[in-house]
Amino acid sequence: EAGVAQSPRYKIIEKRQSVAFWCNPISGHATLYWYQQILGQGPKLLIQFQNNGVVDDSQLPKDRFSAERLKGVDSTLKIQPAKLEDSAVYLCASSLGDSLANVLTFGAGSRLTVL
Amino acid sequence: GNSVTQMEGPVTLSEEAFLTINCTYTATGYPSLFWYVQYPGEGLQLLLKATKADDKGSNKGFEATYRKETTSFHLEKGSVQVSDSAVYFCALKETSGSRLTFGEGTQLTVNP
Numbered sequence: 548e549a550g551v552a553q554s555p556r557y558k559i560i561e562k563r564q565s566v567a568f569w570c571n572p573i574s575g576h577a578t579l580y581w582y583q584q585i586l587g588q589g590p591k592l593l594i595q596f597q598n599n600g601v602v603d604d605s606q607l608p609k610d611r612f613s614a615e616r617l618k619g620v621d622s623t624l625k626i627q628p629a630k631l632e633d634s635a636v637y638l639c640a641s642s643l644g645d646s647l648a649n650v651l652t653f654g655a656g657s658r659l660t661v662l
Numbered sequence: 663g664n665s666v667t668q669m670e671g672p673v674t675l676s677e678e679a680f681l682t683i684n685c686t687y688t689a690t691g692y693p694s695l696f697w698y699v700q701y702p703g704e705g706l707q708l709l710l711k712a713t714k715a716d717d718k719g720s721n722k723g724f725e726a727t728y729r730k731e732t733t734s735f736h737l738e739k740g741s742v743q744v745s746d747s748a749v750y751f752c753a754l755k756e757t758s759g760s761r762l763t764f765g766e767g768t769q770l771t772v773n774p
Contacts, residue, residue: 589751589764603761653705
């Protein structure tokens with residue numbers, strides 16, 4: 548089966564600019580996650596969707612970050628305006644559901660550099 | 663809140679050496695525990711998992727045992743290969759919800 552697709556793989560922007568990342572999960576996976584991985588740190592959950600509804604966005608900086616999954620399939624994560632500390636790899640993952648038995652499959656990530 | 667602590671890295675070993683990467687956790691209840699591996703340029707992949715105390719997860723020669731008494735889930739491999747060079751992440755999932763909490767990762771380099 549095809550994996551989790553993410554684009555772009557790399558993006559360089561200046562602070563205060565905006566950026567958007569796209570994720571297409573594995574077909575049939577109801578649960579989609581966005582994680583932020585800062586260099587030298589483990590991934591941190593930003594937001595979790597179940598179909599097109601938000602399950603957990605408690606760690607999403609809502610003043611500048613937004614995410615949507617309008618049709619319950621692919622998703623977009625936006626940052627506006629970007630700050631230097633947003634430089635990180637943004638990982639998308641998906642799973643069949645959110646029970647303990649469901650394994651997360653991760654995409655290769657989108658690396659953001661904010662100058 | 664929940665947290666995962668991994669041994670300070672990076673770790674450099676010669677081929678066929680024994681590997682241990684320490685992982686301890688803090689959590690309420692009875693979380694599930696995981697090891698993920700990230701090869702260069704690739705996404706995180708599940709390596710192994712354990713869902714209850716004393717369970718042993720194993721895959722590709724790697725093993726880890728869920729020790730509730732020491733709140734640990736150390737990763738071991740008896741004989742590492744150059745192809746094992748990657749970043750290894752310990753993680754936990756609470757009994758309710760599906761959020762994964764990751765440790766900071768340990769870079770493993772295996773030299774021939």
